[in-house]
Amino acid sequence: MFAIGKASEQSGVNIETIRYYEREGIVPKPGRSAGGRRLYSPDEIAKLRFVRRCRDLGFPIAIIQTFLSLTEQDDRSCGEVKTLAENHLDEINAKIENLTRLREALLSLSANCDDGTAACPMLNSLMKDGFGEDRSNECRH
Amino acid sequence: MFAIGKASEQSGVNIETIRYYEREGIVPKPGRSAGGRRLYSPDEIAKLRFVRRCRDLGFPIAIIQTFLSLTEQDDRSCGEVKTLAENHLDEINAKIENLTRLREALLSLSANCDDGTAACPMLNSLMKDGFGEDRSNECRH
DNA sequence: GCTTGCTCCTGTAGCCACTACAGGAACTAA
DNA sequence: TTAGTTCCTGTAGTGGCTACAGGAGCAAGC
Numbered sequence: 001m002f003a004i005g006k007a008s009e010q011s012g013v014n015i016e017t018i019r020y021y022e023r024e025g026i027v028p029k030p031g032r033s034a035g036g037r038r039l040y041s042p043d044e045i046a047k048l049r050f051v052r053r054c055r056d057l058g059f060p061i062a063i064i065q066t067f068l069s070l071t072e073q074d075d076r077s078c079g080e081v082k083t084l085a086e087n088h089l090d091e092i093n094a095k096i097e098n099l100t101r102l103r104e105a106l107l108s109l110s111a112n113c114d115d116g117t118a119a120c121p122m123l124n125s126l127m128k129d130g131f132g133e134d135r136s137n138e139c140r141h
Numbered sequence: 142m143f144a145i146g147k148a149s150e151q152s153g154v155n156i157e158t159i160r161y162y163e164r165e166g167i168v169p170k171p172g173r174s175a176g177g178r179r180l181y182s183p184d185e186i187a188k189l190r191f192v193r194r195c196r197d198l199g200f201p202i203a204i205i206q207t208f209l210s211l212t213e214q215d216d217r218s219c220g221e222v223k224t225l226a227e228n229h230l231d232e233i234n235a236k237i238e239n240l241t242r243l244r245e246a247l248l249s250l251s252a253n254c255d256d257g258t259a260a261c262p263m264l265n266s267l268m269k270d271g272f273g274e275d276r277s278n279e280c281r282h
Numbered sequence: 283g284c285t286t287g288c289t290c291c292t293g294t295a296g297c298c299a300c301t302a303c304a305g306g307a308a309c310t311a312a
Numbered sequence: 313t314t315a316g317t318t319c320c321t322g323t324a325g326t327g328g329c330t331a332c333a334g335g336a337g338c339a340a341g342c
Contacts, residue, residue: 003289003290004289004290004291005289005290014329014330015289015290016329016330016331017328017329017330019291019292020328020329020330024328033337035290035291035336035337035338036290036291036336036337037289037290037291037337037338038290038291046268046270050267050268053267054267055328056243057243057246057247057250058240058243060327060328061327061328067264067267070261070264071264071268077261078254078255078261078262078263079255081251081254081261081263081264082251082254082255082263085247085250085251085254085263086251088247089244089247089248089251092240092243092244092247093244095236095240096237096240096241096244099199099233099236099237099240100237102197102198102199102233103230103233103234103237105198106198106226106229106230106233107230109198109226110222110223110226110227110230113219113222113223113226114219114220114223120211120218120219120222121219122219122222122223122226123208123211123212123222126191126194126195126208127187127191127212129187144309144318144319145318145319145320146317146318146319155300155301156318156319157300157301157302158299158300158301160320160321161299161300161301165299174308174309176307176308176309176319176320177307177308177319177320178308178309178318178319178320179319179320196299201298201299202298202299
């Protein structure tokens with residue numbers, strides 16, 4: 001059994017984050033020592049490491065909770081995992097596309113930014129009335 | 142002069158967000174009608190639209206505040222803008238790289254996810270002890 | 283046994299950039 | 313006048329942590 005510091009080291013999860021996961025019920029409450037300190041078994045540490053790896057992959061906590069409950073069942077129902085992973089992949093792809101478009105926009109905006117004129121053309125473009133705007137759009141809520 | 146609803150429509154900034162920007166001092170307080178309602182001039186609406194466009198480009202509020210104070214000065218000092226934009230571009234590129242690596246990781250993890258075995262190989266890999274781990278890493282704080 | 287310094291405890295507040303109410307007041311059109 | 317819409321303030325919640333304050337436990341050296 002390991003104290004929270006060792007559990008943090010071995011799982012790669014920050015101490016404060018471990019306590020946060022416990023508060024939120026994301027991982028089960030560990031046992032305590034006579035003095036009231038948390039004690040983690042290797043299995044509990046593995047669970048923490050699992051959560052960190054999923055977070056590193058960008059999965060939100062809610063999905064990770066589903067994963068954890070699936071690992072509790074003996075058949076780690078693969079279909080469900082694959083669906084969740086594919087949805088997440090779609091989101092990642094969407095983010096990459098967004099960022100790529102954003103990069104292009106920013107590049108073309110800042111391209112003229114060293115032509116020596118007094119007023120910055122990038123700020124001017126962003127202040128202008130109809131720049132890059134789709135008039136058919138409503139206010140986004 | 143326009144009430145907050147029209148200002149929201151014309152700037153593309155949510156009403157609640159406009160009030161939030163005002164509370165936080167990101168945009169100046171507008172005038173008020175006799176009955177106490179906010180009244181926005183076209184210039185103030187342009188400022189809101191500017192903030193939204195910068196947010197759409199992914200700039201954090203703190204940077205946008207710098208932009209706004211630069212637009213107050215008559216020489217919209219282009220050098221500073223370009224530097225901020227380039228730093229932001231670096232961050233965007235870093236995010237894209239991260240997401241791309243993440244996508245590869247997720248793809249290879251979920252690749253074996255339909256081989257019909259009971260235990261999901263993706264969850265198994267993530268639970269395993271030394272999977273994809275760089276042992277030289279310390280706990281990240 | 284006592285001190286020093288480290289680790290751990292609880293509880294609360296802060297981060298970012300909003301978003302979502304509740305409960306009430308003011309305006310507009312029929 | 314009345315009904316419906318828009319607006320007001322103030323507060324609390326979101327996700328996923330992170331950072332304290334103020335105290336208690338514990339191990340090693342003297």
